Amino acid sequence: MNSPDFQLAFATLIASPQLCKQAIADEPSVFDQFALTEKEKTRLRSVLRQKGMSICCSLYRMNRITPLYTQLTQTATLLGDELITLAEEFWESYPDSSLQFKEEVLAFGQFLLAKLEVGTLKFPYLQEILRLELAINELSYTPAIIEKTVHFDYDIVAILLAMDRGTLQTERLQKVQVAYKVYLEEQTLKLALL
């Protein structure tokens, strides 16, 4: 008889190459977290040692990074190589990923904003870009919401223009409290200064 725990164990292993290594080195420390039959343990033992297991782990990561790249393009550009490190940290703390792009993007955005807030992540202008892109995410998946008012500590338009020029890291933008009305017209982003 197959158990739901086998599905959960397999999915948990696919989500964490680290846990796969641990399961190979110290099987009970991982397998005992689940109610598995002997047959299911044999199956997991086998798949963990197959070449395809690392492919499954990679596919999991590729599929989970896709919504972040798709909806948080400027955030991804700004973070550069840091994105993968932060996404991995996020996946460790939020293993309950959603199939919905909107939820997944929102959870990652809030994870980054919380880190900025407490100071464990310091990244100039990231907060502004995130506020903008989370607003766009909400607008694109919530048709009932037509527009959003978003407050920024730096002028978001100046940030976007500097990113476009590739000079954001060298420019010193003035701190200024501004609010914009954010909306989409034919899928194109529009910003109106308030």
Added chain:
Amino acid sequence: MDNTNEKLGVGLLYNASLPEYLEHNIEQVDYIEIIPDMFWSDEGRNAYPRFVDLPQWRHQLNWMAKQVPLVAHNIGMSLGTLNYFDKGYIQFMKEMNESYRFRWHSDHLSFIKLPTKGPHDHNAGIAIPVPYDKDYLAMLREKISFITEQIELPFLIENNVYFVEYPDQDYSETDFINQLVSTNDQANILLDIHNLYANSVNHKLKARQYIDELRMDKVVEMHIAGGNEMGGMYMDSHAGPCPDEVWELLDYAVSKAPNLRGITFEFHESYFPLLRFDGLNKQIEMAKAIWNKYTLQPYYHELA
């Protein structure tokens, strides 16, 4: 009109790169296959309304529905998940079918959602094949019966691509699928030729033997696609044009599938720049050549 056995021809799996192509080349495709989950946002089981329209996407869907027949290809039923069946999702698909009159619908022989206590299910990130065991067979039969009772359409089960193999299963894949579709007239098979090819490369599976073993009279649709290598394995990445081996296998499979109603070319939208209009037309033409070879001369292969 009774569409029960209508043969459609060659279609495309819809993705976000296609609107412009379709606008100018709609006459190239005999039908369009859609992934319904792309057109609505699922707000979670407790939300009301649970499924919310994404207007831009729905606009495109309505346009396509006016041009050509549609078929639905689900990714979200997660039929393989134990102790779980999202009947609200099936109910929603029933309503969508009433609006769009899909010719058939389908999903995979795998699980991707795991139930949680919250409103949203956990996403396993990849579709994980079910073990081909007796209890899974019974569970899937029951779910498919529910689906075909609720939605009066052929329901197709797609063969998996897999990267790891479970030891000691009760059935082979072909045996499992054959048994699954044998007790329900509306349960049929979506044979993904590229998945089969990928499995043959990665696991030394004999693709033609697989086709010989499968109930080919139950195959209603075939998928074709391209792929590429990653980490020493051949991936079902839908990376542009079909490799030669897929065309050869398609020809072999179509020759043995008297009830085939459509061949669908799948590609990932990020490969559109590689294919473009000409490349897509070429894939469709090649598929049509095989389609015509066997469907314009019915059962010629049996006489030969």
